[in-house]
Amino acid sequence: MMTIAKSFKESATRYCADLTHRAFIRKGLTGYEAKRDENKARFQSWETARQAAAEIKYEVINHLDRYLEQFVKNLEARGVKVFWAGNAQEARDYIAQVARDNKVRSIIKSKSMTSEEIHLNEALIQAGFEVFESDLGEFIVQLREEPPYHLVFPSMHLTRGQISEIFQKKLGTKPVQEPEELTMIARRIMRQKFCAADMGISGVNFGVAETGMISITENEGNARLTTSLPRIHVALMGIEKLVRRMDDLALFLPMLATAGAGQHLTCYNTLFAGPRQRGESDGPEQMHLVLLDNGRTNVLADAEQRDSLHCIRCGACLNVCPIFRNVGGHTYATTYGGPIGSVITPHLRGLQEWKHLSFASSLCGACSQACPVKIDLAHHLLQNRRNAIQQKASAIEKLMFGGFAFVMRRPGLYRFAAKVARVFQPLHGLIQGTALDPARAWTRTREAPKIAKQSFTDWWRERQKTNHG
Amino acid sequence: MKITLFIPCFIDQVHPQVGISVVKILEKLGHTVDYPEEQTCCGQPAFNSGLWDEARAVAQQALKAFRNAEIVVTPSGSCGAMMRVFYPDLFKGTPQHDEARALAAKTWEFSEFLVKKLGVTDLGASFPAKATFHDGCHSLREMGVKTEPRELLKHVRGLELIEMNPPETCCGFGGTFSVKFPMISSAMGEGKCAAICETKADYVISLDSSCLMHIQGMLDRQGKKVRGLHLAEVLANSL
Numbered sequence: 103m104m105t106i107a108k109s110f111k112e113s114a115t116r117y118c119a120d121l122t123h124r125a126f127i128r129k130g131l132t133g134y135e136a137k138r139d140e141n142k143a144r145f146q147s148w149e150t151a152r153q154a155a156a157e158i159k160y161e162v163i164n165h166l167d168r169y170l171e172q173f174v175k176n177l178e179a180r181g182v183k184v185f186w187a188g189n190a191q192e193a194r195d196y197i198a199q200v201a202r203d204n205k206v207r208s209i210i211k212s213k214s215m216t217s218e219e220i221h222l223n224e225a226l227i228q229a230g231f232e233v234f235e236s237d238l239g240e241f242i243v244q245l246r247e248e249p250p251y252h253l254v255f256p257s258m259h260l261t262r263g264q265i266s267e268i269f270q271k272k273l274g275t276k277p278v279q280e281p282e283e284l285t286m287i288a289r290r291i292m293r294q295k296f297c298a299a300d301m302g303i304s305g306v307n308f309g310v311a312e313t314g315m316i317s318i319t320e321n322e323g324n325a326r327l328t329t330s331l332p333r334i335h336v337a338l339m340g341i342e343k344l345v346r347r348m349d350d351l352a353l354f355l356p357m358l359a360t361a362g363a364g365q366h367l368t369c370y371n372t373l374f375a376g377p378r379q380r381g382e383s384d385g386p387e388q389m390h391l392v393l394l395d396n397g398r399t400n401v402l403a404d405a406e407q408r409d410s411l412h413c414i415r416c417g418a419c420l421n422v423c424p425i426f427r428n429v430g431g432h433t434y435a436t437t438y439g440g441p442i443g444s445v446i447t448p449h450l451r452g453l454q455e456w457k458h459l460s461f462a463s464s465l466c467g468a469c470s471q472a473c474p475v476k477i478d479l480a481h482h483l484l485q486n487r488r489n490a491i492q493q494k495a496s497a498i499e500k501l502m503f504g505g506f507a508f509v510m511r512r513p514g515l516y517r518f519a520a521k522v523a524r525v526f527q528p529l530h531g532l533i534q535g536t537a538l539d540p541a542r543a544w545t546r547t548r549e550a551p552k553i554a555k556q557s558f559t560d561w562w563r564e565r566q567k568t569n570h571g
Numbered sequence: 572m573k574i575t576l577f578i579p580c581f582i583d584q585v586h587p588q589v590g591i592s593v594v595k596i597l598e599k600l601g602h603t604v605d606y607p608e609e610q611t612c613c614g615q616p617a618f619n620s621g622l623w624d625e626a627r628a629v630a631q632q633a634l635k636a637f638r639n640a641e642i643v644v645t646p647s648g649s650c651g652a653m654m655r656v657f658y659p660d661l662f663k664g665t666p667q668h669d670e671a672r673a674l675a676a677k678t679w680e681f682s683e684f685l686v687k688k689l690g691v692t693d694l695g696a697s698f699p700a701k702a703t704f705h706d707g708c709h710s711l712r713e714m715g716v717k718t719e720p721r722e723l724l725k726h727v728r729g730l731e732l733i734e735m736n737p738p739e740t741c742c743g744f745g746g747t748f749s750v751k752f753p754m755i756s757s758a759m760g761e762g763k764c765a766a767i768c769e770t771k772a773d774y775v776i777s778l779d780s781s782c783l784m785h786i787q788g789m790l791d792r793q794g795k796k797v798r799g800l801h802l803a804e805v806l807a808n809s810l
Contacts, residue, residue, distance in 0.1 A: 111752070118758035424741050428758040462752050464745025464759065465619065467712035480712075481660075487621030495622070503617045507625040510580075510611040511632050520584045543750040547757040548788030551585045558583045558590035562606050 106435065107458035113433040114462070123259070123430060130258050131421050137364025138418075144366060145356075155353055156476035159412035162311075162344050166402065166411075169311040169344050170393070176314020180376030183390045190220035193392050197222065197303070197336055198229045200390055204334055206231060206300045212318070212325035213237035214305025215253055215415055216338045216394060219437040219450075222303070234295045236324040238288055245272045251431035253438065254362050254417035259430065292324070302328035302386070306339035307414070308354055312347035315375045316391070319355060319368045326372055335386040337374070341393050342402075342411040354414065361474040362416035397450035407482050410446050412475040419469035419479055425462060434459065441469035445482040453490050460486035517559060524553040573603045575640035577633070577678075579650040579780075580612040586780045592807035593646050593681060596694060599810055610636040613653040618661060619746050627661055634658075634670050642688075643674065646681040646803050648710020648778045654678045656713045680710055682778055682802055686719040692726055697809040699729030702800075703772040705763070705786065707779030708741050720778055720802050727805060735766040744785035760789045767797055775799050 104112075117123055142148045162169050174184050187193035201209065209231050211217065223244070226233045235244040239256035243249065245268045250256030257265070265284055269275045275287050304325055308317040316337055318325045329335045345354060359365040378385035401410050420426045420440030436443045436451075436459070444459035460483045467480040491499070509516050530550065533539045541550060556564075574597055578590040597604050614629030633654065637643050645651045655678045662671035685691045704724065710716045724732050743749065743759025750756075763786060767775050775797055777783050783799035790797050 111754075114752065115754045118754040124758065124762075424743070424759050424762070425755055428755055428762075461621075461748070462755060464708070464741050464743055464748050464756065466708035466741035466745070468708075468739070468741065471712055484619065484621075484657075487619070488623050489621075491621035491623075499620065499622065503620060503622045503625040506617060507614075507628040510614070510629040513609050513611050513632070516580070516611045524584075541750075543753040544788070546753060547760070547792060548785065549791040551581070551784045551788065553584050554587045556587060558578050558587035559606075559608060561587055561591055562594075562608075 106455050110433060110435065110458055110462070113435075114429040117430040117433055118428050124428060126261070127259065127427050127430065130255075131427065134364045134421060138360060138421075141356075141360040141364060141366050145360075151353060151357060152474055152476055155357055155474055156409075156412060158345060158350050158353070159475050160409070162346060163342060163402070163408060163411045166341065166344070169346065170341060173309050173311040173314055173344060174391075174393070176311075177376065177391060180314065180379065181389070182314075182376050183388070185390065185392045187392050187394045187396070189396050190394075193220050193338065193394050193396070194222055194225040196392060197338075197390075198226060198231075200334065200336060200388075201226070201229070201231055201301055204300065204388070206334065208232045208234070208295065208299045209301045209303060210234050210236050210295055210299035210328050210332060211240075211303045212305070212320065212328040213240050213256075214303070214338055215250070215437060216305050216340050217303065218250060219396065220338075220394065222338070234292075234299070236292050236296070236322075236328055237320070238285065238322060238324075241288055241292070242268065245269070249432065249437075251439075252417060252420060253415055253440075259432075296327045296331050299328075299332045301334040301336065302330075302332040303336045303338065304329050306337050306343055306391075307358065308351060309339060309344045310346075310348055310351065310373070311344050313375070315348075315373045317351060317355070317371065317373050319358060319371050321363070321365075321369045323370050326370060329372070329374060330385055333386055334388045334390070335374075335377070336390045336392065338392045338394065341395055341398055342413070357474050358414050358416050361414075361418040361472070400449045401446060404449070406485055407445065407449070409475075409477050410442070410449075410479075410482060412477050413442055413446075414475060415442075416474060418472040418474060419477075422468040422472040424464070424466065424468070429462075441479045441483070442477070445477075445479055445486065448486050448490070453486065454494060457486060457490035460484075460490070517557070520553065520557065524555075527553055573605060573641055575605045575607065575637060575643050577610060577613075577637065577643050577645040577650065577654070578606065579645065579647045581784065582646065582780050585784065586801065589646050589780055589801040589803050592801070592803035593644070595807045595810050596685075596803060597644070599694070600689065600691060605640070607636045607640075613650040614661075615650060615653045615657075616746055618653065618657060619748075623661060627665070630658060630661060630671070631667065634667060634674060637674055637677075638670070640677065642684075643678045644681055644684045645678065646778070646801060647780065648680050648707045648714050648716060649781055651678055651680040652709035652713035680714050680716050680778060682719040682723055683714065683716045686722055692722050694723070694726070694806050695809070696726075696806045697728035698805050700774055701731045701733060701770075701772045702774040702776050702805075703733050703735045703767055703770040705735075705742060705767070705775050705777040705779075705782055706739050707777055707782045710778045711739060716778065720776070723802065723806060724776065727808075730805070733770040733772050735770050737766065740766070742782045742786050744782050746781075749785060756785075757789070760785060764789050764793060764795065768795060773797060774805075776802055776805055778802055 242257040377389040426440040448456040469479040614626040618626035658671040742763040743756040787799040
């Protein structure tokens with residue numbers, strides 16, 4: 103079987119050669135960049151806002167136990183059933199059990215990357231339930247039977263033509279080109295599904311500890327329908343998604359909208375505080391909150407990388423990442439792609455299997471600069487590399503860099519080695535580009551640098567001699 | 572002022588004219604330049620590959636070479652960042668942590684040293700040509716150097732500076748990344764070269780010869796005529 107790292111390389115090779123894909127993603131993100139910058143400029147100071155957000159998250163994550171207890175106590179007081187899920191299996195089992203207990207047949211979902219993380223749809227479908235994604239982008243990738251391409255823009259890799267094609271194939275509709283017409287097709291189907299569903303599953307953007315509320319932010323209104331029409335609402339939330347109080351949302355909601363989608367605010371922002379209360383006329387009869395660990399406490403235990411739990415899943419680091427823009431979202435083969443995914447996946451799913459993501463980076467740092475909550479992403483990639491090597495170093499690398507260190511600790515040997523290399527360099531031309539060329543990973547697309555006739559050190563020595571001679 | 576130079580290994584061996592230009596500029600400004608010959612490499616290739624023990628062994632050589640220096644100036648944002656930003660991490664919890672921090676505190680990238688420390692922006696250089704500027708990621712994001720080279724280039728006679736679009740994207744070099752993931756590195760390099768060529772500039776100037784090695788290697792392979800130059804080479808042009 104092909105290893106995960108090997109299939110990453112294969113997919114990267116394929117996508118990197120795909121110039122249409124590269125141009126398409128660049129075009130899409132150029133529009134986002136303009137809107138993002140426009141809305142960043144509406145903040146009095148984006149940098150101060152980032153600092154404030156990072157500090158709030160720092161406080162919450164470093165006292166997560168306290169804030170979680172406060173949050174859960176408040177929710178339970180209003181009749182929300184809270185389930186603590188240690189891992190994906192426990193979360194899936196609980197949700198399926200709630201569905202069975204309540205004789206649910208049809209489930210509607212709004213967008214939730216956490217549900218992707220635990221592969222909830224597959225589990226529920228296998229358990230005999232109909233599961234339907236109601237976010238337009240998610241609906242499209244669900245029809246295509248592929249995972250979301252991007253945390254925030256699940257179907258950004260698809261052209262209108264491709265969307266129309268899958269609608270024709272799976273829904274039997276006529277070919278259309280206009281976005282409005284495509285949306286109407288999805289809308290007609292979704293309305294039926296909303297009315298038929300007995301259970302709605304949503305994610306959570308922020309949990310407000312002080313009031314015991316969950317905040318959901320969206321642009322299509324589908325999350326409101328998902329959470330209010332069916333008789334049962336199940337919200338799925340990573341334990342790190344907390345803020346302290348309502349005031350914090352005044353910062354985080356515009357920040358998430360700006361960094362995530364280049365919007366001032368998303369169109370619909372809703373706070374949920376429990377199921378239908380006595381005397382109320384609408385809302386679900388039951389509300390469940392599944393709090394998911396699934397490896398997050400591993401990150402919490404790592405003081406160096408604990409700030410990775412600040413993440414608000416805005417996707418800003420993906421959008422600026424030159425790796426993401428070239429290899430594409432599906433190459434990562436993770437729930438969370440891009441820089442944040444490369445940082446946290448090794449913690450969530452195993453360092454040795456996922457370390458290649460931390461090595462597949464030029465460490466340019468655009469991600470750290472873009473992150474609204476100031477996660478030190480680029481440096482965490484370096485730490486993952488170090489941890490991976492400490493745990494299990496490859497013998498070849500140990501030998502290579504051992505040799506490198508041996509030479510570089512001996513200035514005389516280093517200068518001698520460079521002279522030898524210069525003498526032999528002309529011979530490189532004979533094998534360049536062939537299977538014998540040890541530098542072919544470089545020389546396939548780039549000319550090799552030439553060692554100079556006189557090194558700087560030699561020039562310096564000569565000059566010292568002349569000056570003092 | 573007595574200035575101690577750190578000339579990174581690939582500048583020493585592949586681009587010695589960059590080091591020579593730096594010496595000429597600093598001496599023209601009336602400073603004494605020193606070059607301790609015990610220096611070799613900053614250790615970044617091993618550090619970035621996750622082999623911190625090996626990186627530390629190499630970095631110790633740098634600690635030794637610059638122990639007595641008052642100020643260390645290097646014509647590389649990348650190796651400068653290694654010493655200023657990463658040495659304190661690398662030596663954390665070792666007896667040499669303080670020494671590493673001391674070296675970090677006295678390390679300067681060449682252009683920021685000229686502008687921020689010496690207050691020099693006009694060296695009287697002349698370079699009549701069209702050029703664009705490539706921000707090395709380490710100089711830009713780890714060392715926070717962006718305006719300094721532009722300030723210096725603004726005063727070069729006859730030089731027309733055209734910014735590329737997008738201006739701050741990585742060239743794709745990334746050290747060992749360029750050979751571990753050559754397909755991604757090359758795709759990024761293609762994007763960078765296209766942005767450079769779009770400006771119709773004859774030269775691409777940078778603070779990092781390592782980025783330039785990647786960019787030039789690719790431009791040459793593509794048969795493009797654009798030449799890469801280190802900022803120091805431009806500033807020393809008419810000295």
